[in-house]
Amino acid sequence: MGIAGRDMDTTTDVYPYLAFVMLFKLVIFVFEAFLDFRQYAKFKDMQVPADIRGFVKEKVFKDSQAYNKDMKKFSIIKSFVDFVWEMASLYFLLLAFIWEYEAGIAYIGLDPTNEIYKAFFTFFCLYMISTVMSIPWSLYSNFVIKQKHGFNTMTLKLFITDLIKSSILVVILMAIVIPLIVKIIEWGGEHFYLYLFTFVVIFTFIMMWIVPNFIMPLFNKYEDVEEGDLKKKIYALADKLNFPLKKLFVVDHSQRSNHSNAYFFGFGSNKRIVLFDNLLKHLETDEIVAVVGHELGHWSMYHNLLNMIISFSSLFVTFYVFSFVIERDDILIDFGFTKHYNLVALLVFMEIYSPVDYIQNLIRTFITRIFEFQADRFANDLGYKKELMKGLIRLHIKNKANLNPDPLYATYHFSHPELVERLRALGDFHDIITSEELDKWEEEVKAKEEKEKVEKDKATKEEEQSLLKEGEGESEEPTEKLKED
Ligand SMILES: [Zn+2]
Numbered sequence: 001m002g003i004a005g006r007d008m009d010t011t012t013d014v015y016p017y018l019a020f021v022m023l024f025k026l027v028i029f030v031f032e033a034f035l036d037f038r039q040y041a042k043f044k045d046m047q048v049p050a051d052i053r054g055f056v057k058e059k060v061f062k063d064s065q066a067y068n069k070d071m072k073k074f075s076i077i078k079s080f081v082d083f084v085w086e087m088a089s090l091y092f093l094l095l096a097f098i099w100e101y102e103a104g105i106a107y108i109g110l111d112p113t114n115e116i117y118k119a120f121f122t123f124f125c126l127y128m129i130s131t132v133m134s135i136p137w138s139l140y141s142n143f144v145i146k147q148k149h150g151f152n153t154m155t156l157k158l159f160i161t162d163l164i165k166s167s168i169l170v171v172i173l174m175a176i177v178i179p180l181i182v183k184i185i186e187w188g189g190e191h192f193y194l195y196l197f198t199f200v201v202i203f204t205f206i207m208m209w210i211v212p213n214f215i216m217p218l219f220n221k222y223e224d225v226e227e228g229d230l231k232k233k234i235y236a237l238a239d240k241l242n243f244p245l246k247k248l249f250v251v252d253h254s255q256r257s258n259h260s261n262a263y264f265f266g267f268g269s270n271k272r273i274v275l276f277d278n279l280l281k282h283l284e285t286d287e288i289v290a291v292v293g294h295e296l297g298h299w300s301m302y303h304n305l306l307n308m309i310i311s312f313s314s315l316f317v318t319f320y321v322f323s324f325v326i327e328r329d330d331i332l333i334d335f336g337f338t339k340h341y342n343l344v345a346l347l348v349f350m351e352i353y354s355p356v357d358y359i360q361n362l363i364r365t366f367i368t369r370i371f372e373f374q375a376d377r378f379a380n381d382l383g384y385k386k387e388l389m390k391g392l393i394r395l396h397i398k399n400k401a402n403l404n405p406d407p408l409y410a411t412y413h414f415s416h417p418e419l420v421e422r423l424r425a426l427g428d429f430h431d432i433i434t435s436e437e438l439d440k441w442e443e444e445v446k447a448k449e450e451k452e453k454v455e456k457d458k459a460t461k462e463e464e465q466s467l468l469k470e471g472e473g474e475s476e477e478p479t480e481k482l483k484e485d
Contacts (some may be wrong), residue, residue: 290388
């Protein structure tokens with residue numbers, strides 16, 4: 001098997017590829033930090049902007065600003081730390097270090113020169129490093145910042161089980177994908193990029209079937225939407241548009257966050273729509289139907305298909321360009337490698353190619369925003385203009401979305417246009433919701449939330465009680481015992 005690495009002539013002259021990658025990352029970091037600080041300054045502003053004054057009360061605005069300000073500050077610090085880590089790992093050639101650290105693989109009795117084992121070992125180490133490093137950040141953002149702003153609905157237990165489940169899934173996925181990629185490049189010869197591309201396309205379609213049907217249910221509970229007005233209206237809308245709606249689910253997303261959303265999935269004539277439980281809690285029936293109308297707009301105008309065509313085309317170009325440099329040793333040498341492996345060539349190539357990726361992502365963001373306007377227009381043409389406007393307003397308020405975006409920041413980052421832009425595109429929005437209507441809504445939502453909280457507390461108490469009973473005589477849970485004392 002030609003799977004072991006090939007020696008390289010390390011005396012060849014090399015261009016400073018690594019330095020170029022680092023310089024590029026530095027420039028992007030500085031630019032994004034500049035945008036972050038602009039947005040941060042906007043979050044400090046406590047005056048409700050004139051455009052939204054009609055439907056966003058001062059208190060609501062201030063709460064949302066305070067939450068977003070804390071989150072932004074946190075993300076600025078996090079991006080700085082991440083940046084330092086990324087630069088350090090590039091500078092100290094971390095990738096080459098792990099890849100060429102053969103003792104780890106030899107220790108468990110496997111051939112340390114085998115590309116598949118090496119790749120698996122490297123990806124596993126990188127994944128573990130990034131996961132472990134991300135834990136304190138997620139804990140802080142969920143259990144300190146979001147908690148403080150009444151936005152965290154996650155329990156520590158759920159956080160840990162999520163982490164374990166997703167880690168297992170990632171490892172399984174790596175164990176399937178890595179050997180296939182290594183073999184395909186090896187077998188493919190000169191035209192390996194064609195085979196690799198075909199593999200990724202097929203794999204994507206398989207995952208599009210597996211993820212919503214088998215993986216997402218591991219994390220959330222999907223239930224049929226109750227019989228009633230909402231279900232009837234959504235099915236009627238689907239009928240009218242010839243959308244082959246087979247199932248309408250509600251997902252218990254509120255156990256993780258307070259954000260609301262809706263989406264559809266499925267192939268051909270087997271489509272499903274999923275509504276987040278928060279959507280049902282926060283919006284009125286016709287507004288939910290309007291949001292579904294927006295989603296069906298994406299379907300009707302082939303937005304998902306277009307997105308997929310764009311992704312696949314750019315992927316094909318990436319692999320094709322890679323086929324020209326796969327055998328180049330100088331790039332690998334500059335990144336600290338002493339032997340040539342195809343997969344390493346791919347990893348290093350992705351680094352050098354990152355400016356192209358970056359530009360493609362920017363273009364994608366712009367295209368997505370255009371799609372959002374089109375989907376809004378679609379719902380508008382269905383006759384849901386007012387409902388969509390109200391729904392959008394309520395979603396932005398309840399999601400504590402950015403209500404005071406910096407224009408440059410929004411242009412660069414937002415995949416969805418900002419609220420005011422979307423409303424403006426739909427028509428006159430200033431008197432769309434009366435303040436009485438908002439007050440009434442706030443009370444209703446509050447009542448619903450309180451009722452739910454009481455039920456949830458009762459459920460956790462019962463669970464704790466039963467756990468305590470089971471755990472009697474064992475000293476495993478000192479905190480629980482303390483609580484009892
Ligand atoms: Zn959309």
